Amino acid sequence: MRKEIISTTLALIASLGSFAQDAIISVYPEQGKYKIDKEIYGQFAEHLGTCIYGGLWVGTESGIPNINGYRKDVFEALKRLQVPVLRWPGGCFADDYHWTDGIGPKSQRPSLRNNNWGGTIEDNSFGTHEFLNLCEMLGCEPYVTGNVGSGTVKEMAQWIEYMTSDGDTPMAKLRRQNGREKAWHVKYFGIGNEAWGCGGNMRPEYYSDLYRRYTTYLRDYSNNTLFKIASGASAGDVNWTQVLMDRIGNGMQGISLHYYYVRDWNHKGSATRFSDEEYYQTLGSCAYMDTLISKHEAVMDKFDPQKKIALMVDEWGTWWDEEPGSVPGHLYQQNSLRDAIVAAMTLNTFHKHTDRVRMANIAQLVNVLQSMILTDTKGTGHMVLTPNYYVFEMYKDFQDAINLPVQTQCTMLHDTDNRQIPQISASMARKQQGGYVLALVNTSLSKDVETELRLGSIAPKQLSGRILTAPRINDFNDFSHPETVKPAEFRNIRNAKTKKNTVRVKIPAKSIVVLDIK
Ligand code: AHR
Numbered sequence: 001m002r003k004e005i006i007s008t009t010l011a012l013i014a015s016l017g018s019f020a021q022d023a024i025i026s027v028y029p030e031q032g033k034y035k036i037d038k039e040i041y042g043q044f045a046e047h048l049g050t051c052i053y054g055g056l057w058v059g060t061e062s063g064i065p066n067i068n069g070y071r072k073d074v075f076e077a078l079k080r081l082q083v084p085v086l087r088w089p090g091g092c093f094a095d096d097y098h099w100t101d102g103i104g105p106k107s108q109r110p111s112l113r114n115n116n117w118g119g120t121i122e123d124n125s126f127g128t129h130e131f132l133n134l135c136e137m138l139g140c141e142p143y144v145t146g147n148v149g150s151g152t153v154k155e156m157a158q159w160i161e162y163m164t165s166d167g168d169t170p171m172a173k174l175r176r177q178n179g180r181e182k183a184w185h186v187k188y189f190g191i192g193n194e195a196w197g198c199g200g201n202m203r204p205e206y207y208s209d210l211y212r213r214y215t216t217y218l219r220d221y222s223n224n225t226l227f228k229i230a231s232g233a234s235a236g237d238v239n240w241t242q243v244l245m246d247r248i249g250n251g252m253q254g255i256s257l258h259y260y261y262v263r264d265w266n267h268k269g270s271a272t273r274f275s276d277e278e279y280y281q282t283l284g285s286c287a288y289m290d291t292l293i294s295k296h297e298a299v300m301d302k303f304d305p306q307k308k309i310a311l312m313v314d315e316w317g318t319w320w321d322e323e324p325g326s327v328p329g330h331l332y333q334q335n336s337l338r339d340a341i342v343a344a345m346t347l348n349t350f351h352k353h354t355d356r357v358r359m360a361n362i363a364q365l366v367n368v369l370q371s372m373i374l375t376d377t378k379g380t381g382h383m384v385l386t387p388n389y390y391v392f393e394m395y396k397d398f399q400d401a402i403n404l405p406v407q408t409q410c411t412m413l414h415d416t417d418n419r420q421i422p423q424i425s426a427s428m429a430r431k432q433q434g435g436y437v438l439a440l441v442n443t444s445l446s447k448d449v450e451t452e453l454r455l456g457s458i459a460p461k462q463l464s465g466r467i468l469t470a471p472r473i474n475d476f477n478d479f480s481h482p483e484t485v486k487p488a489e490f491r492n493i494r495n496a497k498t499k500k501n502t503v504r505v506k507i508p509a510k511s512i513v514v515l516d517i518k
Pocket of ligand 1: 046090091092093193194315363364369
């Protein structure tokens with residue numbers, strides 16, 4: 001039942017009665033049963049460009065204020081964001097990474113070439129201890145990705161032992177020698193990354209066998225229980241999912257999916273100079289995430305109707321041309337209001353599929369692709385929050401809330417590939433601490449939308465809200481103008497007309513509105 005209701009986005013009914021509303025959002029509170037796992041708000045930090053070095057980590061000797069080497073401003077911003085899970089060390093880097101290079105005295109750690117990302121020299125000063133300690137400080141779950149492509153079974157097995165064994169085992173002793181007495185808690189562990197590409201160019205049958213072999217030796221030590229995640233499909237490759245479900249099945253707790261909103265990998269386009277047509281094309285790709293997840297879900301449902309195996313969209317987001325003047329291969333890009341709209345729409349999609357999608361990790365945390373934060377890694381040491389950051393911050397109440405199915409009646413916009421884009425993307429949930437959160441995204445560049453919210457059995461007593469928008473869709477924040485795109489109080493709420501369980505609000509063009517309903 002739930003699926004039928006939430007998957008029906010109806011075209012606008014010609015006449016909506018005597019009111020001049022453009023969209024109707026109907027909520028079905030009594031059908032809400034699935035939790036939006038907070039891990040859907042996951043992040044990803046790879047040894048790529050300045051994500052780690054200069055973004056998260058500056059080292060204790062830096063003039064930039066830091067807490068034991070972690071950038072203080074970035075750390076504090078992330079703490080406010082309530083990051084639930086952080087994926088590391090890659091990405092493609094993971095299958096080139098040998099964890100023993102990143103432990104022990106820093107002066108003795110080898111410097112190596114980062115072959116995936118611009119040939120930058122990696123000095124390994126940020127390794128296992130630095131990552132897992134950061135997760136503890138942030139209060140988030142670590143998600144470590146192991147090396148299948150160029151590593152060995154023994155190497156991976158010993159890494160698990162090093163991180164999680166509290167016994168008198170050789171790797172636990174080595175960890176203690178390196179200054180960490182107690183084992184860390186490590187729940188999520190990925191068995192390679194993009195095994196079909198940079199993770200070894202394998203076929204799914206071969207990878208499945210390797211997965212079975214590697215995981216045989218990944219032991220649960222002490223009180224730690226691993227949640228093992230198979231390297232899943234790229235975008236629409238449902239055959240990959242099919243083969244892994246068939247050959248690995250319950251041997252995995254999760255299977256990943258990677259999807260970037262790129263229409264043409266040879267012409268990705270500018271992050272800040274784009275036409276209206278390009279904007280709608282990006283939203284067409286973004287709307288396709290819904291279809292894509294449904295396709296993989298259909299395959300998974302055949303093998304696992306009880307939905308025990310999770311789908312983890314552990315890489316997603318926009319990917320534009322690198323910023324002019326930045327280091328090639330570092331994937332440094334600006335992020336505009338367009339990226340924020342994409343982020344909000346995508347989170348709404350994940351909520352809708354929350355019975356199967358239990359983790360997602362936007363790519364990436366700092367200074368890479370669709371990031372939360374940009375830092376000036378040289379001169380001033382400034383930091384700026386991107387519009388994406390504000391989406392994740394405004395959506396915080398969705399973490400671990402109960403998703404309430406919604407049906408949206410609105411105009412359908414189209415991109416040049418004739419892909420449908422709902423003018424209003426909506427999601428609502430019952431918060432853990434009581435009350436409700438409702439997110440509404442107006443995807444139109446030009447048209448405000450009079451929206452009627454039909455809340456079913458919910459009779460709102462108090463409404464408040466915030467809006468994220470800007471004069472232009474390509475507005476962004478930089479070090480000289482850090483507050484061009486930032487949330488403001490949603491004043492239209494004052495004019496909201498409330499009648500019993502119905503509320504009417506005007507959602508401005510190209511905006512994201514999050515309402516708090518009591
Ligand atoms: O996020 C950037 C890269 O994109 C990752 O390293 C890789 O997994 C994907 O192809």
